[in-house]
Amino acid sequence: MYKVIFVDDEPFALEGIKLMVEWEELGFEIVQMCENGEEALACIEACKPDLVVTDIRMPVIDGLELIDRVQKAGNDPVFIILSGYNDFEYARSALRYGVKHYLLKPALDREWEAVIQFVIEELQHREQQRARHDLVTDRLVPTLLAQMLRGEISATDGNVGEILDPLAQGNQGWRYIHVEWLSGIKQELDARYFLSRKAHAIDLFGSQDGLVMESFPEIEEWAGQVYEDLHEQGIECCFSIGPRVESLRHIEDSYAGALETSVHHFFHISGGPLDYDKIHHKQISYDLHAVSIVDNIQSALEALQDKRVEDLIKQMFVILSANKTAREVVHLLVIRIVLKSAAVMRDMGIDSDALPRVRDFLRREHRSLQEVEESLQAYVQQYMSQLKQHKEKFSGHPLRVIERFIQEHYRESLTIKDIGERFFMNPVYLGQAFMKRNGVGIIEYIHDLRINAAKRMLCETDETIRLIAEQIGYVHYHHFLKEFEKRVSDKPGVFRQLSKA
DSSP: OEEEEEEOSOHHHHHHHHHHSOTTTTTEEEEEEESSHHHHHHHHHHHOOSEEEEESOOSSSOHHHHHHHHHHTTOOOEEEEEEOGGGHHHHHGGGGGTOOEEEESSOOHHHHHHHHHHHHHHHHHHHHHHHHHHHIIIIIHHHHHHHHHTTSOOTTSTTHHHHHGGGOOTTOOEEEEEEEETTSSOOOOOGGGGTTSOEEEEEOSTTEEEEEEEOOTTHHHHHHHHHHHHHHTTOOEEEEEOOOBSSGGGHHHHHHHHHHHHGGGGGOSSOOOEEHHHHTTSOOBOOOTTHHHHHHHHHHHHTTOHHHHHHHHHHHHHHHHHTTBOHHHHHHHHHHHHHHHHHHHHHTTOOGGGOHHHHHHHHOOOOSHHHHHHHHHHHHHHHHHHHHHHHHHTTTSHHHHHHHHHHHHTTSOOOHHHHHHHTTOOHHHHHHHHHHHHSSOHHHHHHHHHHHHHHHHHHHOOOOHHHHHHHTTOSSHHHHHHHHHHHHSSOHHHHHHHHHO
């Protein structure tokens, strides 16, 4: 049934309109009979009629003003204007509002029949247009948008632009929201989230989906409410909101911005929505600022300095967070620690596969920087526990005693011959056995200890480089420079500047 209201300031005229046409038989429901334009305006806003039959001259708000205000409010019923003979020219001015149907009072039955038939045809045509529009919106548009975002088609291909352009209404523009399902299993967003929003669900790759929505000021708050609702249901996801674009033709720009924004979730504990407009100025860094700390962590691990290891890891992640270091670089640095520690265990005869956390750590998909830090702290604690047990078990081995002696006296002038005589071992056998056990010769091992000590002193003190060289056992300054650059690939002064930067 089509909804119709009558508007006339004469009650008898309203009854006459009601009796002139078999409204129900023709498919119309009379929802209201209004005696002035002001009452009619409120009624039209409330019940959204398909047809309005109105007199032209009324107090407060006349027929033309009523049509003008209804159209400006965004409503678009069909209007039939009734006018007296003297108002005919006045009624014709309604043409500028798109009104095509008017009758002179008193209208004859056949005139009513002709006009109503035109109105029915117009309403049927509107229904067909809406049906076609809904079909395009519900089926074709999401498919086209998905193909555009996957790079399969372009807005300039065929009639893609012609299909998308009519969907724009007003100047709201459009935004793309990227959704990553962290469980790896795609979920379906409930339609109730979009009851008052124009949105197109986009099926993308793997466990990723997208939403193309008309832009509105509270879009971040809306996305936050959806995220919290899903979180309460036990569904883990990340929302990334792309920048606003004027037309669906340019939705790829919003998609690219949303993907750029999604990278920043790594630095947030929650997967709640991040808005491109608020975060795009924060650049992701690919610099290796924390490499020197990684080496210090490894040295502290081998020396079983629990507290120092914990503090150094905290320091490293403060730097990584402050610099917004890319996820790939973070994993590169952390995996370097894990793999080097596993190599130490193998060299000491410990089966690294005996530590399940090694495999778990390398396989785990860390969602945030904080997760990486917590995982690394847990790993190094177990690693040091395993290392302590092994060293206690084999602490009486002659080579272990010699290794501990070197660690305590590396600042002194040591030779393989001196060490062999001290521990009653043949220097040649000692050198070969030490190399087999530690993977490095005694002299190189001494240089490694000295250079690691130098790196710590360069970071933690303001001593001159020459004095540091003397304190760690180098008689000749140039010899120290050679060994330092050999291991660090930087001059001591450059290393100090980078570490303090």
